[in-house]
Structure formats: structure tokens, C-alpha cells
Amino acid sequence: xxxxxxxxxxxxxxxxxxxxxxxxxxxxxxxxxxxxxxxxxxxxxxxxxxxxxxxxxxxxxxxxxxxxxxxxxxxxxxxxxxxxxxxxxxxxxxxxxxxxxxxxxxxxxxxxxxxxxxxxxxxxxxxxxxxxxxxxxxxxxxxxxxxxxxxxxxxxxxxxxxxxxxxxxxxxxxxxxxxxxxxxxxxxxxxxxxxxxxxxxxxxxxxxxxxxxxxxxxxxxxxxxxxxxxxxxxxxxxxxxxxxxxxxxxxxxxxxxxxxxxxxxxxxxx
Amino acid sequence: xxxxxxxxxxxxxxxxxxxxxxxxxxxxxxxxxxxxxxxxxxxxxxxxxxxxxxxxxxxxxxxxxxxxxxxxxxxxxxxxxxxxxxxxxxxxxxxxxxxxxxxxxxxxxxxxxxxxxxxxxxxxxxxxxxxxxxxxxxxxxxxxxxxxxxxxxxxxxxxxxxxxxxxxxxxxxxxxxxxxxxxxxxxxxxxxxxxxxxxxxxxxxxxxxxxxxxxxxxxxxxxxxxxxxxxxxxxxxxxxxxxxxxxxxxxxxxxxxxxxxxxxxxxxx
Numbered sequence: 001x002x003x004x005x006x007x008x009x010x011x012x013x014x015x016x017x018x019x020x021x022x023x024x025x026x027x028x029x030x031x032x033x034x035x036x037x038x039x040x041x042x043x044x045x046x047x048x049x050x051x052x053x054x055x056x057x058x059x060x061x062x063x064x065x066x067x068x069x070x071x072x073x074x075x076x077x078x079x080x081x082x083x084x085x086x087x088x089x090x091x092x093x094x095x096x097x098x099x100x101x102x103x104x105x106x107x108x109x110x111x112x113x114x115x116x117x118x119x120x121x122x123x124x125x126x127x128x129x130x131x132x133x134x135x136x137x138x139x140x141x142x143x144x145x146x147x148x149x150x151x152x153x154x155x156x157x158x159x160x161x162x163x164x165x166x167x168x169x170x171x172x173x174x175x176x177x178x179x180x181x182x183x184x185x186x187x188x189x190x191x192x193x194x195x196x197x198x199x200x201x202x203x204x205x206x207x208x209x210x211x212x213x214x215x216x217x218x219x220x221x222x223x224x225x226x227x228x229x230x231x232x233x234x235x236x237x238x239x240x241x242x243x244x245x246x247x248x249x250x251x252x253x254x255x256x257x258x259x260x261x262x263x264x265x266x267x268x269x270x
Numbered sequence: 271x272x273x274x275x276x277x278x279x280x281x282x283x284x285x286x287x288x289x290x291x292x293x294x295x296x297x298x299x300x301x302x303x304x305x306x307x308x309x310x311x312x313x314x315x316x317x318x319x320x321x322x323x324x325x326x327x328x329x330x331x332x333x334x335x336x337x338x339x340x341x342x343x344x345x346x347x348x349x350x351x352x353x354x355x356x357x358x359x360x361x362x363x364x365x366x367x368x369x370x371x372x373x374x375x376x377x378x379x380x381x382x383x384x385x386x387x388x389x390x391x392x393x394x395x396x397x398x399x400x401x402x403x404x405x406x407x408x409x410x411x412x413x414x415x416x417x418x419x420x421x422x423x424x425x426x427x428x429x430x431x432x433x434x435x436x437x438x439x440x441x442x443x444x445x446x447x448x449x450x451x452x453x454x455x456x457x458x459x460x461x462x463x464x465x466x467x468x469x470x471x472x473x474x475x476x477x478x479x480x481x482x483x484x485x486x487x488x489x490x491x492x493x494x495x496x497x498x499x500x501x502x503x504x505x506x507x508x509x510x511x512x513x514x515x516x517x518x519x520x521x522x523x524x525x526x527x528x529x530x531x532x533x534x535x536x537x538x539x
Contacts, residue, residue, distance in 0.1 A: 062433075063433075083436065085434070085436030086435075086436075088434075090431060090435070092431055092434070098427055098428060099428075101426070101427075101478065101487070102478055103427055103484040107427075107483055107484050111424035111428075111431075114421065114424050114435060119418070119437055145483075146482070147482040147483070150482075
């Protein structure tokens with residue numbers, strides 16, 4: 001009920017918005033004047049080379065890092081003061097690790113429910129029902145009693161997404177979450193995100209330096225290199241040589257991802 | 271005569287069981303967060319607290335708890351600021367606590383005879399006041415940890431995620447390290463400054479080898495902790511051994527035994 005009221009209050013406000021965000025660390029600029037509105041229902045990739053500030057930007061949105069200039073807004077509320085954290089699901093970098101301590105898939109995923117149900121209340125039957133539903137949705141129901149550390153990388157990645165979805169978020173923020181997956185695992189991972197975006201209307205924002213894996217699947221690409229250097233469709237991004245400018249070298253995207261072309265040589269077409 | 275007719279043994283057993291149950295509860299969360307040395311470092315700082323009490327003429331129990339709780343908050347603050355050096359910081363705190371403690375001890379008089387008891391524990395000489403102290407701390411820890419379990423689990427599995435999910439991580443951590451510090455103060459009475467860390471960590475190491483869930487590890491660690499204290503005290507009485515080291519050595523033997531058994535099962539299954 002609360003979320004419906006809160007949702008009504010924030011209708012029309014972008015779920016995530018950066019307003020002239022800047023961050024300096026030890027005198028060095030990490031982010032400069034980043035302004036970006038992420039629309040509800042978008043499937044968006046923030047692309048950029050190592051050190052471009054992608055992860056930092058995500059952490060600013062999550063309220064984990066405070067910018068030195070500007071601010072991030074979540075549903076129209078400054079990130080630092082945003083209390084309805086359950087509306088933002090987070091899949092961190094190396095999310096598949098969860099330490100070496102024994103914990104079952106069920107236990108890990110129920111920790112994701114805490115932001116929705118509160119950490120002091122015991123899990124209600126509704127909470128359990130929702131967690132069970134998420135496990136079923138992600139094909140993890142048979143693994144619920146298994147120890148997470150004994151699962152494969154791809155399965156652990158699904159557990160991390162399940163944990164984020166357990167809070168029934170409206171936005172999913174993923175930080176290099178496909179790192180370490182093999183090609184089929186990566187394919188399954190992006191397919192799952194596309195399904196969640198299409199079928200449930202979940203706003204998906206993923207941060208990655210992996211151009212090929214996202215270029216066909218996402219709706220919007222944001223190229224970041226301390227500043228936003230491009231925002232548009234994947235096709236525009238590939239055709240206008242933006243990637244070459246971003247990475248400072250010609251970028252080759254395998255045909256599988258580049259709308260049927262044999263080999264797209266972004267940046268060499270200028 | 272049956273040893274259960276001796277008041278000192280009954281008191282030792284009650285205090286030991288409470289301690290054996292409490293220490294692994296804290297230990298599970300410390301080990302999961304790769305922060306096992308925390309307990310050891312605090313135990314060493316307790317010597318400073320103890321000696322301060324003797325030098326200043328204040329009840330050593332009070333100064334010990336004060337020193338351990340202050341050190342716990344100092345270490346947590348340093349850990350938040352210098353995440354990557356957490357283990358080195360703990361080593362420094364541990365050495366510093368011991369060094370300051372020894373210097374203060376050397377300046378106080380009439381402490382020498384008790385030092386062995388503080389360093390290695392003296393469950394068998396525990397008095398009614400200490401028993402009450404242990405009981406009250408046990409109740410406080412249980413009352414605090416049970417409602418915080420969900421939050422502690424989320425933080426233990428992934429602290430950054432817990433922060434992003436809006437959990438009051440700083441507040442939960444503050445409550446937890448206070449409980450951890452009080453637990454160390456209790457453990458010192460049972461197995462002494464030098465072995466308190468062992469009673470907090472060893473039952474957890476045994477438990478993680480035989481369980482696959484966090485809750486299972488917590489339960490198995492508590493059962494192991496209690497069994498080690500009960501077994502250790504009996505050994506101590508039967509073989510005339512110091513009680514603290516008997517408990518800890520029994521723990522090490524159990525850990526090695528369980529590991530060896532698992533290797534055998536894996537090989538011949």
C-alpha cells in the first residue's frame with residue numbers, strides 16, 4: 001500500500017536522475033558534470049572504459065557515495081534522503097561470490113526482502129511466498145536449499161538477481177554483473193534481463209565495459225568517460241563512431257550483436 | 271564423591287555452558303565477515319583494562335568491559351576508514367593492548383599471582399558474582415541478537431548490498447560490536463585473555479565443516495561450543511589440567527578430527 005502511495009507521488013519523475021553530478025577524489029576528477037535522466041521502463045547500458053567512473057556513478061545513485069557537486073535523484077528525491085530503498089534493486093560487481101561462509105540460496109535471497117519488510121520483523125508468509133515466486137521465476141526453486149558457494153558462476157549470478165528482485169523493485173541497477181561468465185552464461189544472463197524488462201516493465205540499468213554483449217539487447221546506450229559523451233540507441237552509438245572516441249581506438253563488435261552485419265567496425269567508418 | 275556435589279564445579283559448568291553458547295554466536299558473524307581476529311584483539315586489550323582497574327583502584331570487571339567496548343568501537347571506526355588494512359590494524363591493536371597491559375601490570379603491586387588466571391582463564395574458581403555477570407551478559411546478547419538476526423545476516427553476506435538496501439548498517443554494527451565486546455569480557459573469565467579468541471572462533475570452524483546453511487552453522491557452532499566447554503571442564507577435573515587450555519585443546523582436536531573424517535569420507539565414498 002505504501003509503495004502505491006509513494007509511487008503515485010512520484011509519477012512522471014524519472015526513477016533515476018543525475019543532475020550535474022561531479023566527484024573529485026584526491027584532487028583528481030572522477031566524474032564531471034554528469035546529467036542524465038533514466039526513464040521508467042528503459043533498458044539502458046552505461047558503457048565506458050576502465051576508470052570512466054561508471055561504478056562510481058552507480059554508487060552515487062545508490063547513496064553509497066556522495067558526489068562533490070550536483071546530486072542524484074531517485075523518483076524525484078535526493079538519493080541521500082531516499083528512504084524507499086526497496087524500489088531500487090542492486091546487483092553488485094562480483095555479486096556471485098557471497099563469501100565462503102555456508103549460506104543457502106534461500107537465505108541469501110531472503111536478505112533481499114529485508115529492505116521491503118524491515119529487518120526487525122520476522123519473515124511473514126507473504127514474504128516467503130514472494131521469495132519462492134522469485135526463485136521460481138529465475139529457475140532457482142530446486143536450488144533453494146543448496147549452499148551458494150557450491151553453485152556455478154551463472155547460478156550465483158541468478159541468486160544475486162533474485163536477491164535484488166525479492167524486494168519487488170521498480171529499477172534494477174547492475175554493476176559489471178556479467179563479469180566472469182562464459183559466453184552461454186552471459187547470453188542467458190542478458191536474455192533474463194531483457195525478459196524482466198519486457199514482461200515486468202522493470203527499468204534495467206547496467207554498467208559494463210562489454211560492448212558486444214549489450215549492444216543489441218539494450219534500448220539506450222550511455223557512453224561515459226568521466227562525462228556523458230553520448231546518449232542514444234545502440235545503433236546510433238555503433239554507426240557514429242562514438243565507441244571509438246570513447247575507447248580511443250577502433251572497436252570491433254561481433255556480428256551476432258551488430259544487427260546482422262558481418263563485422264561492425266565502429267569508428268573506422270567516419 | 272561426585273564432582274557435581276562441589277559448588278565450584280556447578281558454577282564453573284553453568285558459566286562455561288553460557289559462555290560456550292554465547293561465544294560462537296558472535297563468532298559466526300565475525301568469521302563470516304572475515305574478521306575473526308577482532309575477538310582476539312579485544313581480548314588482548316582487556317589486559318589493559320584489567321591492569322588499569324588494579325592501578326586506579328577501580329573494580330577490574332568495570333575497567334575491563336570499558337576498555338574492551340572502547341577498543342571495539344575504535345577498531346570498527348578504523349575498519350570503516352581503512353578497509354584494506356583491517357587485519358593489520360587488528361594485529362597492531364592486539365600487540366598494543368598487550369604491551370600497555372603488561373606495562374601497567376608491572377607498575378601495579380600484588381597482581382603477579384592472578385596473572386595466570388587472567389591469561390589462561392579460571393572457570394573452576396568462578397564466584398557467584400561472576401556467574402551473575404555472565405548470566406546477565408548472556409541474556410542481553412540473546413535479546414539483542416535474535417531480533418537483529420536478519421540484518422546481521424544481510425551484512426555478514428554482503429555489507430555493501432546491505433548499505434544499498436537502506437539497512438542501518440552503522441547502527442546494527444554498533445550494537446553487534448558492543449555485544450561482541452561484552453562476549454569477549456565473558457570469554458576472558460572462562461578461558462583467559464590468550465584463549466578467548468579461540469573459544470569464539472573454533473566452534474564456528476567446526477560448524478562450517480558440517481553444515482550448508484548459515485542458520486545451521488549458527489546452531490552447530492553453539493552446540494559445539496557448549497560441548498567443548500563441558501568436555502573440557504571434565505577433562506580438566508579428571509586429568510588435573512588448567513581448564514581454559516583444556517577447553518581450547520579439545521576444540522583443536524575436534525576440528526582436526528572432523529576435517530580428517532571428512533577427507534576420509536570424500537576419499538572412500
